Amino acid sequence: MPCSRILASLLLLVSPFVLAGPSLQLSQSLPLPPEQVMQPYPEVSVSMLHSAKELIAAFDGNDYQLTTVEQSKTLPSYFVENLPSDLNALPVSQKTTGFIRLLLPTIKVVNERILLVRDELNRLSAKPKSQWSEAEKRWVQTLSDSYAIQSGEIAELLLHIDIIPAGMVLAQGIDESGWGTSHFAIAGNNLYGEHLPHDGGKFLTTPGGQVKVAAFNDLYQSTASYMHNLNTTRAYKELRLLRQQLRTQKKLTGYELVQSLLHYSSRGQAYVDNLRALIKRHHLDDFDQTRLNTSDSVRYRFSDDG
Incomplete structure (x- = not known):
């Protein structure tokens, strides 16, 4: 069960990161699911930053504003790999819009890869299994x-x-990480309160070691793992069924889907109510129809001394 509030005084223990599921060795025409992509970011030079203020200045200098995204339905490929340690030092409006801006492209690219896999599955469903290639059979398996x-x-x-x-x-990233300011988020790129999976990996723990929370190399891995968790864990079967229903009705939005998260937090209905309030107040559902502009990709990374 993901944790929403744990002690901020933590110790980072390092062990090899384990991807969810075995690696796929397949034809390039068969897409990998996002949690198995080893190098998710475009091969461009990385701009090193040292403070949240520098990130906001970079966004503003490139006219990356939420209002612009909403109007144009286009999202720039500005990938922020980790979090600064000083988001709380920003004015509230800059902190909130800055957190949304730094995370949106990563969410979009993870979802787009999921859609690639879905498209391929739909293509395979249109022909008999007897006509599948060996690579396609291995991919599905x-x-x-x-x-x-x-x-x-x-x-x-x-x-x-x-x-x-x-x-x-x-909304979950905001709630679980305190707008990207929690120790879990800053030290371990864990925005969604995920516990250490059964197959191990990097983790954060309280000094006594009672709680082990997953840690990730970057925000892409964190986001891909979180989505994989929702898409596999038995506790979220209701979410998957509701999502299917909402998709059929063309009503698939965050505001509608969060009602299935009663088991994500010990706060239950209060947790769901808070997520809905965040979505409504900050217009978080307005970004689902945006498309990612890949013509000019940028990568940002915060140095350890940032």
């Missing part, structure tokens, strides 16, 4: 293993392999 699906049926895979609306991802 590996996906089934990764998403804990025994049937191997495409209909079941499509229930599990689907996007999480940007408004819901943003």
Whole structure:
């Protein structure tokens, strides 16, 4: 069960990061799910930053504003790999809009990769299994293993392999990380309160070691792991069924889907109510229809002394 509030005094323990599920060795035409992408960022030079103020200045200098994104429905490919340690030093309006801006492109690219996998699954469903290539059969089997699906049926895979609306991802990231200011978020890129998975990996822990929380190399891995968790864990079966229903009705939004998160936090309905309030107040569902502009990609990384 993800934790919303844990002691801020923590110790970071390091062990090798483990991807969810085995690596796929397949034809380049068969897309990897986001949690298995080893190098998610574009191959461009990294701009090193030292403070949240520098990031805001970079966004403003490139006219990356939320109002512009809403009007143009276009999101720049500005990927922020980790968090600054001083977001709280910004004025409230800069902190809130800055956090949304730094996370949105990562959410979009993870969801777009999920859609690539869904498109390929839909393509395969249109032809008999007897006509699948060996690579396609292995790809479907590996996906089934990764998403804990025994049937191997495409209909079941499509229930599990689907996007999480940007408004819901943003709201949970805001709530769980305190707008990117918690120790878990800064030291371990853990924006969503994920506990250490059973197969191990990097983790954060309280000094007594009672609580182990997953840590990630970057915000992409954190976001991809969080979505994989929602798409596989038995506790979120209701979420997946509701998502399928909302997709059929063309009503799939963060505001609607968060009602299925009663088991995500010990706060239950109060947690859901807070997520909905965040989505409504900050218009977080307004970004689902944006498209990612990949013509001019930028990468930002905060140095350890930032």
